[in-house]
Amino acid sequence: MSAKNEKLINLYLVLDITPGTTQNEILHAYNRAKNTYSDHSVASYAVFDDDSKEDILQEIEHAFEVLGSPAKRRDYDLKMGFETWKDEDHSSHVKKNAKTVDILEKRRLSVVKPSEDMASSFVANPKFENEIEECAELTGEFLKAVRIYRQTSEDELARMTRLSHHHIRAIEGEDGTQLHHPVYLRGHLTLICQTLEIPNARELANTYVDRLLAEGKVGGNQFSL
Amino acid sequence: MDKAWEEICSGVNLSSGSSNAQNNQDVRVSSRVSGLAREESVPYIWSVGGGKGGVGKSLISANFAWILARRGRRVLAIDLDLGGANLHTCLGVNPPKLGIGDWALGKVDHIRQVMVTTKQPGLLHVSGSQDPLEIMNLMVDRCDELVHQLRELDLDDVIIDLGAGTHPLTLNFFNAADSGILSILPEPTSVENAYRFIRALFYQKLMKTDVPKGIHEVIQAAVDTKNVIGLRAPADIFAVVERLDPVAAEILKKAVADFHPKIVINQVRSQVDIDVGKAICSVCRRYFGLQLHYAGYVDYDNSVWRAIRSRRPAVAEFPRSALASRMERLTNTLLGEEKDLYP
Numbered sequence: 274m275s276a277k278n279e280k281l282i283n284l285y286l287v288l289d290i291t292p293g294t295t296q297n298e299i300l301h302a303y304n305r306a307k308n309t310y311s312d313h314s315v316a317s318y319a320v321f322d323d324d325s326k327e328d329i330l331q332e333i334e335h336a337f338e339v340l341g342s343p344a345k346r347r348d349y350d351l352k353m354g355f356e357t358w359k360d361e362d363h364s365s366h367v368k369k370n371a372k373t374v375d376i377l378e379k380r381r382l383s384v385v386k387p388s389e390d391m392a393s394s395f396v397a398n399p400k401f402e403n404e405i406e407e408c409a410e411l412t413g414e415f416l417k418a419v420r421i422y423r424q425t426s427e428d429e430l431a432r433m434t435r436l437s438h439h440h441i442r443a444i445e446g447e448d449g450t451q452l453h454h455p456v457y458l459r460g461h462l463t464l465i466c467q468t469l470e471i472p473n474a475r476e477l478a479n480t481y482v483d484r485l486l487a488e489g490k491v492g493g494n495q496f497s498l
Numbered sequence: 499m500d501k502a503w504e505e506i507c508s509g510v511n512l513s514s515g516s517s518n519a520q521n522n523q524d525v526r527v528s529s530r531v532s533g534l535a536r537e538e539s540v541p542y543i544w545s546v547g548g549g550k551g552g553v554g555k556s557l558i559s560a561n562f563a564w565i566l567a568r569r570g571r572r573v574l575a576i577d578l579d580l581g582g583a584n585l586h587t588c589l590g591v592n593p594p595k596l597g598i599g600d601w602a603l604g605k606v607d608h609i610r611q612v613m614v615t616t617k618q619p620g621l622l623h624v625s626g627s628q629d630p631l632e633i634m635n636l637m638v639d640r641c642d643e644l645v646h647q648l649r650e651l652d653l654d655d656v657i658i659d660l661g662a663g664t665h666p667l668t669l670n671f672f673n674a675a676d677s678g679i680l681s682i683l684p685e686p687t688s689v690e691n692a693y694r695f696i697r698a699l700f701y702q703k704l705m706k707t708d709v710p711k712g713i714h715e716v717i718q719a720a721v722d723t724k725n726v727i728g729l730r731a732p733a734d735i736f737a738v739v740e741r742l743d744p745v746a747a748e749i750l751k752k753a754v755a756d757f758h759p760k761i762v763i764n765q766v767r768s769q770v771d772i773d774v775g776k777a778i779c780s781v782c783r784r785y786f787g788l789q790l791h792y793a794g795y796v797d798y799d800n801s802v803w804r805a806i807r808s809r810r811p812a813v814a815e816f817p818r819s820a821l822a823s824r825m826e827r828l829t830n831t832l833l834g835e836e837k838d839l840y841p
Contacts, residue, residue: 306780315684315774320785321783322729464768
């Protein structure tokens with residue numbers, strides 16, 4: 274970055290990334306930044322007061338508004354003199370995007386369809402982001418949609434949460450015969466939500482378990498709650 | 499003790515088994531060639547701090563030192579956690595008769611006179627086990643002298659295990675080291691104390707600069723978190739000084755420009771815990787204007803307490819454990835053989 278550009282706001286720095294970052298990494302960085310300055314974060318409460326955190330969160334939102342959109346990002350990069358970002362792994366993104374779009378369409382969510390020039394990049398979907406933020410009732414289908422939207426494979430999620438693939442599949446498919454006892458299930462769901470950066474993880478985990486208990490899918494007679 | 503030192507100085511292998519002597523010597527030569535580019539015979543000094551007790555400073559120091567020695571480097575592990583010293587236990591050494599306190603009290607002239615061998619060839623130890631906390635006050639003014647003596651040793655690495663808190667001695671040694679490592683737990687209390695520790699290091703660096711007295715008074719005022727000069731974050735001090743004295747502001751910026759402590763998150767249980775390291779780096783960049791390096795993390799592992807009970811480092815007692823594997827990777831990162839996790 275040149276000295277001239279340093280005087281302008283570096284939106285990449287706001288998200289703790291560099292100009293060469295992929296669209297998918299920008300989304301991860303955005304979620305990570307929001308978590309870092311949220312109320313429940315262990316990393317920021319000791320040094321920033323509520324007003325400062327609010328200011329920082331606004332900066333983060335503004336940065337993502339620009340960098341999260343490939344078109345706006347391209348304009349911004351040109352204005353700042355940053356090298357234009359190019360996706361190196363074209364084919365894998367096309368494949369992942371196709372899967373993302375498929376799942377989201379099932380959920381009747383509007384998603385920008387991969388056109389010729391945008392197919393190579395991950396497209397952040399503000400509507401779906403909003404739905405994740407405001408989710409009040411957790412379902413297996415929603416978890417799967419978020420996982421795919423976050424471009425996290427079953428393997429990656431299993432590695433990050435240290436749960437088995439089998440169990441993750443059972444949770445996403447709400448397969449009561451394969452699910453663990455509610456006592457453990459609540460913890461596993463909380464962990465998955467936190468890993469997939471879904472807010473209010475604990476409360477959402479409770480909605481999932483309570484619903485399955487009411488439907489008689491889990492609980493059984495192992496021991497009473 | 500002196501014999502051990504003579505053996506190292508003369509290049510004779512420390513291993514008691516003669517059959518391994520040549521092999522170990524070969525490893526030593528090759529690792530020094532492939533390791534960090536540094537002056538031959540000038541040891542690289544690592545300090546391990548964290549601001550809080552029980553965050554794994556001794557665990558990381560002992561295992562890191564053991565791995566380095568096992569890779570053929572010549573290593574000294576010093577315990578400066580006075581009043582709570584137990585690095586010797588982590589290294590499997592009985593409390594030695596002589597320690598750092600004897601050097602501080604002037605009973606010996608050189609630090610090499612209080613060094614003892616360990617069961618790991620190539621690894622020496624200076625204990626603080628017999629020394630009361632008051633020794634720290636005696637040592638504050640002799641920090642430069644001790645660092646000078648450490649630089650004279652014909653070793654590859656010196657690892658200093660620091661105590662909790664922000665005692666001037668702890669800050670002096672952290673700042674005097676070539677690399678500072680911060681051990682932090684993904685818990686509010688540990689993170690809070692780590693910031694307090696970084697804050698103290700930050701201002702100590704600024705206070706040691708050669709700037710006009712008036713600027714020192716501004717820095718002194720900023721140290722108080724309820725300061726009257728209206729600083730919301732330590733990073734703001736540069737802008738305040740810039741308005742008063744642009745030359746002094748440049749000097750202050752230079753003083754912290756090369757300050758990049760490495761952080762290690764200990765007792766990690768999930769991805770959320772791992773991400774705390776990145777979050778801390780982000781907060782430190784905004785709050786202090788410092789770029790920390792996230793060197794790695796160590797899993798919460800039962801092998802730790804089992805190793806402590808057997809009075810051996812986990813990497814020696816349980817070489818196939820997850821913790822040993824993480825420590826090996828962490829060592830690679832610290833040596834620059836693998837990339838930091840962040841940035």
